[in-house]
Amino acid sequence: MRKSDVVQHAGTSIRDRSVILRRQVKMALPPQLRRRLRFAADRAVGLVTPGIPPPQVRRVISPTWLDFRRSGSDQVEFLVESAGLRPKDQVLDIACGCGRVALPLSRYLTEGGYEGFDIDRSSIEWCQGHIHRDHPNFRFSLVSVAANSSAAGDTGQPAAEFRFPYPGKSFDLVFAGSIFTHLLPDGSTNYLDEVVRVLDRDGRFVATWLLFNADAERGVPGRSLANLWPHDHDTYRVKDEDHPELSVIYAERQIRDWYAERGLKIAEPIRVDATYCPARIPADRAEGMHLYYAHCIVAAR
Ligand SMILES: C[S@@+](CC[C@H](N)C(=O)[O-])C[C@H]1O[C@@H](n2cnc3c(N)ncnc32)[C@H](O)[C@@H]1O
Numbered sequence: 001m002r003k004s005d006v007v008q009h010a011g012t013s014i015r016d017r018s019v020i021l022r023r024q025v026k027m028a029l030p031p032q033l034r035r036r037l038r039f040a041a042d043r044a045v046g047l048v049t050p051g052i053p054p055p056q057v058r059r060v061i062s063p064t065w066l067d068f069r070r071s072g073s074d075q076v077e078f079l080v081e082s083a084g085l086r087p088k089d090q091v092l093d094i095a096c097g098c099g100r101v102a103l104p105l106s107r108y109l110t111e112g113g114y115e116g117f118d119i120d121r122s123s124i125e126w127c128q129g130h131i132h133r134d135h136p137n138f139r140f141s142l143v144s145v146a147a148n149s150s151a152a153g154d155t156g157q158p159a160a161e162f163r164f165p166y167p168g169k170s171f172d173l174v175f176a177g178s179i180f181t182h183l184l185p186d187g188s189t190n191y192l193d194e195v196v197r198v199l200d201r202d203g204r205f206v207a208t209w210l211l212f213n214a215d216a217e218r219g220v221p222g223r224s225l226a227n228l229w230p231h232d233h234d235t236y237r238v239k240d241e242d243h244p245e246l247s248v249i250y251a252e253r254q255i256r257d258w259y260a261e262r263g264l265k266i267a268e269p270i271r272v273d274a275t276y277c278p279a280r281i282p283a284d285r286a287e288g289m290h291l292y293y294a295h296c297i298v299a300a301r
Contacts, residue, residue: 053098053126060120061097061178072100076108079175082267083204083298088112089172092164092198094191095179096140098123099131106135115166117141119156141165148243149184159187159245164194171198176207178294182245185236189258196262196301203301205264208273210249211295212237225249228293249293264299271296 029037052058052068079085088111096102096116105114114137118124127140143165146156174195180188195205212225229237229247235254239247252270259266273294 051130052103053123053130057098057122057126060123061100068100069103073104075101075175075177076104078296079173079206080108083173083206085173085204086112090170090200091115092166092171092174093117094164094174094176094195095119095182096123096127097177099127101175101177102127102131102138102140106131106138109137112137112172114138115141115171117143117165119143119145119147147182148245149187150242150244159183160190162187162190162194164198166198168197169200169203172200172203174199174203174205174207176205178208180207180250181210181248181294184238184244184248185254187245188248188250192258192262192264196264199301201301205299205301206296207299208294208296209255210247210293211252211255211270212249212293213252216293225293255297259297259299263301265301267298267300 058068076085085091085108087109089109090112091105091109091114093101093105093114093116096118097120099116102114102116114135116127116138117140119142121142124140124142127138131138132140143162144156145159145162146154148154149158176191176195179191183191199205210229216225225237226232229239229249231238231241231244235251237249238244256266273296
C-alpha cells in the first residue's frame with residue numbers, strides 16, 4: 001500500500017484514535033504545563049535516540065517533530081514514492097534545518113550528492129560535524145538571509161534578493177520543507193525563481209506550504225484561518241504583523257499561479273503534508289488542527 005493511501009484511509013485505525021485521545025488530553029492541560037512536558041519529552045527522545053541533534057538544536061525546526069527520526073524517514077519514503085527520488089540523484093534541501101531529512105537521505109543517496117543550506121548556525125554546524133563527517137557527498141552551507149524583515153537588527157540579506165549559492169541546473173530534486181511558510185511573497189517568488197534556475201531539465205520540486213482555499217474552513221472548527229492567521233493580505237495571511245515571517249499561509253490560487261508562471265507542473269492532487277506521519281492526520285479532519293493547512297506540492301519542470 002502506498003503512503004498516500006495510508007494518509008487517506010487512516011481515519012479509523014486504532015493508532016489514529018489513540019493519537020486523537022492523546023491530543024485531547026494534551027489540550028486539556030494548561031499551556032505552561034504542556035510546554036514543560038514537551039520539553040521533558042524532547043530531552044527524553046534525545047537521551048534514548050543517539051545520533052540526533054540535541055533538543056536545543058532540534059527545537060529550532062519544530063516543536064511538533066518529537067519523532068525526529070520517523071518523520072524524516074517518512075519524508076524520504078515520500079520523496080522516493082511520489083517524486084521518483086533515485087540513489088544517484090543530486091538533491092538540494094532548502095532550509096535544511098538540523099538534518100531531519102538529510103540523516104535518512106544519507107543512507108539512501110549512495111551514488112548521488114546532497115547540498116543543504118539554512119540560516120541557523122547551530123543546525124548547520126551540527127550537520128557538518130555529524131553528517132558531512134561520515135558522508136562527504138553531503139554538504140551544508142550557512143547563509144545569511146533575514147528571518148524577520150520587520151526587525152531593525154536583522155542584518156541578513158532580504159529573502160527577495162538571495163541567490164542560492166549553486167550554479168544553474170545542478171539538481172535533480174529540490175526539497176523545500178516548511179520554508180515557504182516563513183517567506184513573504186517577494187521572498188517566495190525569488191526562492192521559486194532560484195529553484196527553477198538550479199533545477200535540471202526534468203527535475204522535480206517538492207515543497208510544503210501552508211495553504212488555504214474555499215474548503216479550508218470546513219473540518220477545522222475552532223481553528224479558523226482568522227484565528228490562526230489573523231492578518232489578512234488577500235492572497236496570504238500572517239500570524240504576527242511584527243514578525244510576519246513567523247508563519248505565512250497562502251491562497252492556493254496564488255501558489256498555482258506562481259508555479260504556472262514558472263513552468264512548474266503540479267502533480268495532482270496537492271495533498272496533506274507527508275512530513276507528518278499519517279496517524280496524525282485523521283481522514284475526517286474533524287478534530288481541527290493547525291496541520292490541516294499544511295500541504296505538500298510535488299511538481300516537475
Ligand atoms: C520549520 S524549519 C524546517 C527545517 C527543515 N526543512 C525540515 O524539514 O526539518 C524552517 C527552517 O527554515 C530556516 N529558515 C528560515 N528562514 C530562512 C530563509 N529565508 N532561508 C533559508 N532558511 C531559512 C530556519 O532556520 C529553519 O531551520
